[in-house]
Amino acid sequence: MELTILRSILLGQLRPWLSRNQNNKFFTTNLTPQFLNPINGIDEYYNLLKDIYKSDRELFQDDSLTIYLKQPTLNIKQQISEPLIVLPHPTATNPIERFYYALIINEVTRVSNNILQAIIRDIKDIDRKYIVNSIKSSIVSFLSIIGDNQSVIKTQDQTSQNIMDVLQSNTVRLLLEIELLYPHYLSSIQSDKYQIFSEFLKTGVPTEEEYYIEKPLLKEISNLSTQVSKKIITQNLDIPDAFSFKFKGDAEKLKTVINQLTLKFDFIKAPTTEKHLFEVLTSKNLTKQSPQIYLDCETVVFKYFINAIKIYFKNFNPTTMEKSKLFRSKDNPEKTLKAQTIYSSKSEDYDDKKEGINSIINYMQ
Secondary structure, eight states: OOOHHHHHHHHSTTOTTSGGGOOHHHHHHHOOHHHHSOSSOTHHHHHHHHHHTTTOGGGGOOOTTHHHHTSOBOSOOOOOOSOSEEOOOOOOOSHHHHHHHHHHHHHHHHHHHHHHHHHTBSOOHHHHHHHHHHHHHHHHHHHHHHHHTHHHHTTSOHHHHHHHHHHHHHHHHHHHHHHHHOGGGOSSOOOOHIIIIIIISOSOOOOSSSOSEEOHHHHHHHHHHHHHHTTSOOSOOOOTTOOOOOBOSOHHHHHHHHHHHHHHHOOBOTTOOHHHHHHHHHOSSOOTTSOOEEBOSOHHHHHHHHHHHGGGBSSOSHHHHHHHTOEEOSSOTTSBOOHHHHHHOOOSTTHHHHHHHHHHHGGGO
16 A cells, blocks of 8 residues: 555556666756755655656556545645654765665655545544554555565665665654554554564664654654544534635536646646645645645646636636736746736637636546
8 A cells, every 4th residue: 555656666567677777867967955955745755756767657656545535635734744753864976876765755645635635535443443553454465575585785885775764764664654644544563672672674673772763743643543543523614714716517527627727737737736736726724834836837827727717716806816826827926916917817818728727627527
């Protein structure tokens, strides 16, 4: 469950010692600031990864949590965007190591965040227990595979060994995060360092009494998880003084519309994703931490989109868009988009797009 990319680094096409993964120029080119440190949510990294390895589609086939992530959300806005547990690992000394370290750390963060997003959906506790125990089982299995391959790892070049060290430490990190965040859902006892390193990894046990450091957010999310398990948060409540566009349509249909518009009309551009636009349009509480929406279409085209879809909102128009301070135009992305710019935008060049936009938005009916 959810460990496809990590497994590929150890056993598949992403093994760092393969000749295809020895090209310094490839890794230097693709190690962008957004990949190294995604600031618009961890999915920013994942979308870049899918573009980097677009010919390796099997890396992105894992959909084990999809059924849960499609369920209605509770009144919770919490993300995991960085490690909650920190373990020591080698310092990167070349482009290959820097790329792989970022890939591994971000991928573990993405998996941990996906699990959290599934846990805080409106699902039954039996489903939460299944999610937590299934992923723990997958992690333990993967740690054992790493242990079984220690002799193979030790015969590789130093860069590959260092990458495997980071893979190992971050897989341990993922196990610790799962066990510390969701102890009330575990069917087995929490793992100690002797079990993890000696039994699973078949390697030396850390001598330090505390072999990892907990980030403050770990405790916060753990408390949130406990609230969910005790049914303290059970419904979508109105948030006092919240600002939103007040979406009143079918969320799944809106997702389809956004995906189709992005595919056919280049509505948005990186670092914005379809998920970001959907989140902003449907959020019950927009804040300065909400994703920035960078348009890749002319403002007049987006103006037409606003007019065509506003019937599915109670509060979506150029004025509220400006108030949100989240939208940036194609021609002037340095500043947030003003209502007057939208209202005054005119062009005859987009007439051929109207019919296509209408046919897609008609799916909302």
